[in-house]
Amino acid sequence: MAPPFSAAEYEDRQARMRHAVAYRGLDAIVIGDPSNINWLTGYDAWSFYTPQVLVLGPEIGPVWICRLMDAGAAKFTTYLTADQVVPFPEELVQRPDTHPAVFVADWLGKAGLANKRIGYESDVYYFSPAMLDNLRNGLPNAQWSDANLLVNWQRLIKSPAELEIMQQAAIITGHVMQTAYDGIAPGIRQCDLMADVAAAQIRGTPEFGGDMPAIHPLVLAGEAASTAHPLRTDAPFEPNQTVAFELGACRKRYNCGLARTVHLG
Numbered sequence: 095m096a097p098p099f100s101a102a103e104y105e106d107r108q109a110r111m112r113h114a115v116a117y118r119g120l121d122a123i124v125i126g127d128p129s130n131i132n133w134l135t136g137y138d139a140w141s142f143y144t145p146q147v148l149v150l151g152p153e154i155g156p157v158w159i160c161r162l163m164d165a166g167a168a169k170f171t172t173y174l175t176a177d178q179v180v181p182f183p184e185e186l187v188q189r190p191d192t193h194p195a196v197f198v199a200d201w202l203g204k205a206g207l208a209n210k211r212i213g214y215e216s217d218v219y220y221f222s223p224a225m226l227d228n229l230r231n232g233l234p235n236a237q238w239s240d241a242n243l244l245v246n247w248q249r250l251i252k253s254p255a256e257l258e259i260m261q262q263a264a265i266i267t268g269h270v271m272q273t274a275y276d277g278i279a280p281g282i283r284q285c286d287l288m289a290d291v292a293a294a295q296i297r298g299t300p301e302f303g304g305d306m307p308a309i310h311p312l313v314l315a316g317e318a319a320s321t322a323h324p325l326r327t328d329a330p331f332e333p334n335q336t337v338a339f340e341l342g343a344c345r346k347r348y349n350c351g352l353a354r355t356v357h358l359g
Contacts (some may be wrong), residue, residue: 095170097136098346099255104173106156107134112152115241121210122151123228123241124198126221130245131158132347135174139167142220145194150303154205159198195225199232208233213241224226256348263350266304266343270294271352274341280333280358284313284326296342307344309351314338333358 097104111134115123125131128142135148135156141164149157158168158179165181168174182197202212212233214219230238252260273294277287288311295311298304310325315337318324325341331337335358342351 096258097172099136101173103253104134104136106253107248108150108156108349111143111245114244114248115150115213116152118213118239118241118244119211120213120239120241122149122154122207123201123213123244124149124202124215124221125245126215126225126282127218127245128220129347130218130249133245133249135168135172137168137174137348138171138347139164141167145198145225147198147221149205154207157205159201161194168308175302179265193224193228195228196232199229200280202229202236203233207236209235211237211239213239213244214337215245216240218242222330227274249308258349259346260350262302263304263343263345263348266295266298266302266345267341267350267352269299270341270343271339271354274354275356276338278331278358280335281330283328283330286317287331288313288326291341295341298343298345302345305344307341307342307345308349309340312340331358 098304107221125134125148126249131137131148134150135158137158141161144161146160146164148163149155149159156174156178160173160179160181162181162184168179175308182194184194186197213297214226270291274287277290291302291311295304295307312323314324315331315335316329319336335353338349338353338355340353342349
């Protein structure tokens with residue numbers, strides 16, 4: 095395993111982010127969005143169900159703070175050095191009487207941020223109210239500032255390397271939709287067709303494979319076509335039925351979505 099981009103690419107992204115943090119008058123930002131962490135470091139593992147953050151500022155980081163058992167993934171998916179990966183102990187996981195953010199706050203204080211301006215992402219799935227409360231309680235003299243979307247704005251303009259990966263995702267998406275076209279017929283169960291679609295998403299092409307897409311394959315058929323985002327069922331497709339697909343594919347965490355409609359005669 096290796097990061098999908100060069101070390102220079104990530105260094106450029108981190109430099110842009112440092113400038114953005116400084117421009118906002120912050121000394122550091124605590125990043126909790128897995129996609130933003132991935133963009134800045136390449137980190138890629140199914141570990142975001144427990145607290146994990148990236149700390150970055152004009153004079154600090156990047157430092158990745160994560161669960162102990164997940165620290166090893168940084169060796170395979172990032173260019174971070176050993177001193178840039180700070181694991182918190184396993185006994186902090188899913189404890190009702192404490193929280194990993196207590197560890198994070200202690201680390202931030204020792205890093206010289208106890209009285210500084212620290213940004214955080216206020217509207218991301220995996221940065222919980224408990225996380226923020228424990229950070230604030232652990233660093234009561236810090237000035238906490240909402241820096242939501244600050245990383246996302248830096249991601250807006252794609253590099254040539256990113257565009258190449260996005261084009262690969264689009265190629266896989268074309269194969270995925272063709273799989274749906276070729277397989278749909280009256281009597282075929284939605285779940286059976288979507289099993290083939292999921293296989294196409296993962297298989298990719300002979301040159302490059304696919305990753306887990308950001309959205310589950312959606313099937314709008316029958317009465318489910320009256321809503322926007324229904325999931326597949328085990329119901330069969332019917333004659334004279336109009337079916338809409340919302341599918342997609344992913345390559346190195348870069349997604350390409352596609353929606354098309356078919357009618358079964």
